[in-house]
Amino acid sequence: MYTVRRFVVRHSRFFEWVYECFEPMLVFLDPVWSRFGYNRMERPVAFAERHIKGLLFDCQMCGQCVLSSTGMSCPMNCPKNLRNGPCGGVRENGHCEVKPAMKCVWVDAWEGASRMKGGDKISIVQPPVDRSLEGSSSWLRVARERAEEKRATRDAAREAMAEAFSEAREEEPAAAPLATEPPNAQPMQEAEESTSVLTVEKTPS
Amino acid sequence: MSNDALFDPIDPLKVHATPPEGHSSNSRLERVLRQGRFAVTSELNPPDSANPEDVYDAARPLSEVVDAINATDASGANCHMSSLGICSLLTRVGYSSVLQISCRDRNRIAIQGDVLGAAAVGVGNILCLTGDGVGVGDQPGAKPVFDFDSISLLRTLRTMRDEKMFLSGRRITQGPRIFLGAAENPCIPPYEVRADRLQKKVEAGAQFIQTNYIYDVPRFEKFMQRVRDLGLEDKVFILAGVGPLASARAARWMRANVPGIHVPDHVIERLEGAEKQGAEGKKICIELIQQMREIKGVSGVHVMAYRREELVSEIIQDSGVLEGRHAAPRGRRARKSEATD
Numbered sequence: 001m002y003t004v005r006r007f008v009v010r011h012s013r014f015f016e017w018v019y020e021c022f023e024p025m026l027v028f029l030d031p032v033w034s035r036f037g038y039n040r041m042e043r044p045v046a047f048a049e050r051h052i053k054g055l056l057f058d059c060q061m062c063g064q065c066v067l068s069s070t071g072m073s074c075p076m077n078c079p080k081n082l083r084n085g086p087c088g089g090v091r092e093n094g095h096c097e098v099k100p101a102m103k104c105v106w107v108d109a110w111e112g113a114s115r116m117k118g119g120d121k122i123s124i125v126q127p128p129v130d131r132s133l134e135g136s137s138s139w140l141r142v143a144r145e146r147a148e149e150k151r152a153t154r155d156a157a158r159e160a161m162a163e164a165f166s167e168a169r170e171e172e173p174a175a176a177p178l179a180t181e182p183p184n185a186q187p188m189q190e191a192e193e194s195t196s197v198l199t200v201e202k203t204p205s
Numbered sequence: 206m207s208n209d210a211l212f213d214p215i216d217p218l219k220v221h222a223t224p225p226e227g228h229s230s231n232s233r234l235e236r237v238l239r240q241g242r243f244a245v246t247s248e249l250n251p252p253d254s255a256n257p258e259d260v261y262d263a264a265r266p267l268s269e270v271v272d273a274i275n276a277t278d279a280s281g282a283n284c285h286m287s288s289l290g291i292c293s294l295l296t297r298v299g300y301s302s303v304l305q306i307s308c309r310d311r312n313r314i315a316i317q318g319d320v321l322g323a324a325a326v327g328v329g330n331i332l333c334l335t336g337d338g339v340g341v342g343d344q345p346g347a348k349p350v351f352d353f354d355s356i357s358l359l360r361t362l363r364t365m366r367d368e369k370m371f372l373s374g375r376r377i378t379q380g381p382r383i384f385l386g387a388a389e390n391p392c393i394p395p396y397e398v399r400a401d402r403l404q405k406k407v408e409a410g411a412q413f414i415q416t417n418y419i420y421d422v423p424r425f426e427k428f429m430q431r432v433r434d435l436g437l438e439d440k441v442f443i444l445a446g447v448g449p450l451a452s453a454r455a456a457r458w459m460r461a462n463v464p465g466i467h468v469p470d471h472v473i474e475r476l477e478g479a480e481k482q483g484a485e486g487k488k489i490c491i492e493l494i495q496q497m498r499e500i501k502g503v504s505g506v507h508v509m510a511y512r513r514e515e516l517v518s519e520i521i522q523d524s525g526v527l528e529g530r531h532a533a534p535r536g537r538r539a540r541k542s543e544a545t546d
């Protein structure tokens with residue numbers, strides 16, 4: 001709803017904080033998503049996402065959410081679907097060229113970003129939307145991507161270890177393993193440890 | 206032909222030569238800008254016909270005085286001859302052209318293919334635009350595409366050129382040798398972010414910028430100040446957009462009906478007070494060009510007037526920006542016979 005989404009942009013800092021707490025949770029649950037199967041989780045999660053984000057942001061379910069980089073103003077509400085900033089037709093009063101009754105989504109985006117801690121992310125060049133992902137859950141996608149990233153970092157460390165102790169690895173491969181561990185088989189302890197790795201990754205800015 | 210003549214025919218065999226050191230294309234516009242000369246460009250408004258002679262008629266007066274001719278791409282969402290068609294006619298007779306691509310009408314498959322085609326016929330410059338909404342044009346029932354926006358389009362074309370790759374990762378055996386441009390509209394909201402958005406365009410791959418019409422010089426100067434503060438002055442060539450206003454009434458109408466045009470009241474009042482409004486409009490435009498030259502960071506002007514190419518030519522010559530460079534003789538090769546080949 002237009003009024004709700006304008007409200008969200010005005011309180012973008014708060015919603016940024018909410019998402020900052022929410023994203024690690026999604027990633028933390030990666031073992032759960034994997035156990036049930038990301039595929040099977042897709043429908044219920046996308047259903048929840050569509051309704052929650054639909055209410056707050058007028059979310060269009062592009063499946064590739066960039067709200068944290070656009071001042072919490074959803075770029076898919078721009079009639080031209082621009083993902084990188086306002087067009088050259090914004091009206092003198094800051095309203096949209098195509099829909100004069102609506103405030104330009106990107107005028108709002110820049111305002112929202114100016115209130116956010118990570119507001120300068122608005123200057124990152126965003127790729128075009130992959131239309132084949134429309135309707136799918138962005139939340140699950142983020143969880144998958146971040147978890148994958150974490151595994152890759154861990155793998156880099158394992159590779160260094162395997163190389164430094166190559167003889168040991170040859171004789172006793174389990175002493176310096178390299179193959180990807182199935183996420184479901186990870187003991188709880190490791191999952192906790194990996195959440196803390198993520199927190200560290202998120203702080204530098 | 207002497208070096209400083211403006212008409213500089215492209216040798217069709219040379220358009221595919223390796224560009225000079227530090228250049229990304231064989232474009233005349235890029236050469237002039239890199240040499241630090243004040244560049245002049247203009248736009249050709251496409252005919253509603255399939256007759257090449259209509260294109261040459263419009264191009265002839267411009268070809269004498271500009272470094273490159275932009276071929277607009279269904280501007281204002283009105284259907285005309287395509288930009289690619291015009292550019293290939295222009296390059297055929299040796300005129301330097303700027304292909305305009307609007308994201309409104311074509312998806313990524315069509316655009317990437319068009320760019321290879323354009324580079325193959327010898328087009329050296331491409332201007333990436335978002336495009337006006339379909340609603341303002343003559344066919345408001347059309348499906349708006351907007352698969353790219355101007356910024357993701359820039360990054361895609363840069364990838365095609367520099368990495369020799371489509372967006373899908375498939376290899377391109379010879380990358381398009383193109384000089385990449387984008388538009389900017391410094392005089393409309395949100396003012397504070399216009400320079401930041403320009404920075405984003407430069408990061409995405411823009412090498413030159415042609416701005417929309419500027420009538421509000423103080424506001425433009427503020428924008429340029431911010432551009433310099435961001436250190437963009439050395440990273441991108443900015444061509445300021447100017448054009449003559451026909452009358453106070455026309456200016457008022459444009460302001461109210463054409464998206465993205467800002468004409469301050471004092472300009473309209475000056476037109477109203479003049480005896481001959483048309484002549485005054487031309488005078489204002491010449492003054493604007495001269496003012497733009499003095500602004501630090503402005504590398505040239507882009508002179509536009511809808512379907513009045515002769516007037517554009519006069520304005521450019523009267524403004525004195527051509528300096529030592531003399532207007533070139535009308536291209537011999539652009540005569541009728543050539544067009545019907």
Ligand code: SF4
Pocket residue numbers: 077078079080081082085086087088089090091095096097098099103104105106107
């Ligand atoms: S004015 Fe703003 S919301 Fe409207 S089309 Fe342009 S960028 Fe999108």
